[in-house]
Amino acid sequence: MKLDAQRRVAASLLGCGPQRVRFDPARLHDIKEAITKSDMRLLISDGIVTAHPIKGVSRVRARKTRAQKRKGLRRGDGSRKGTASAANDSKRAWMTKIRGQRAFLLELKEKGLVSLFLVHEYQSLIGFLVVLLAFRRASCRPSRR
Numbered sequence: 001m002k003l004d005a006q007r008r009v010a011a012s013l014l015g016c017g018p019q020r021v022r023f024d025p026a027r028l029h030d031i032k033e034a035i036t037k038s039d040m041r042l043l044i045s046d047g048i049v050t051a052h053p054i055k056g057v058s059r060v061r062a063r064k065t066r067a068q069k070r071k072g073l074r075r076g077d078g079s080r081k082g083t084a085s086a087a088n089d090s091k092r093a094w095m096t097k098i099r100g101q102r103a104f105l106l107e108l109k110e111k112g113l114v115s116l117f118l119v120h121e122y123q124s125l126i127g128f129l130v131v132l133l134a135f136r137r138a139s140c141r142p143s144r145r
Helices: 004-014 025-033 037-046 060-070 090-111 116-125 129-140
Strands: 021-023 049-051
Touching: 004 021, 004 037, 004 049, 021 025, 025 037, 037 049, 090 116
Parallel strands: none
Antiparallel strands: 021 049
């Protein structure tokens, strides 16, 4: 039974494409007799002619990927686009390094291992890791006495 004309009319009334129009298989004879739009409206209101629901794009994979990225995964060499500084901001790395040095200098000052004069001297040199690293090695080394 060819119902192409009915399918086209139903599609225009339902506001969807002809491929989404679904006919009730038990009432195909009634559908074949419906040749006008008003006939088709009655069949739609009775639930004999309906539209299939829209198939959307599943978000499952996207949610899984987002959860992995929150854990810090998917950051390997194969996932990177752009320069090295795009992945690791050089400014943030510098800030972390300097804050660590300043905190260490403050710790030395509080322990009394460095005089106030030297603190001011080292503050101007902060960023030159060599000075503080040498001091750190010296302060962590056990005394020979």
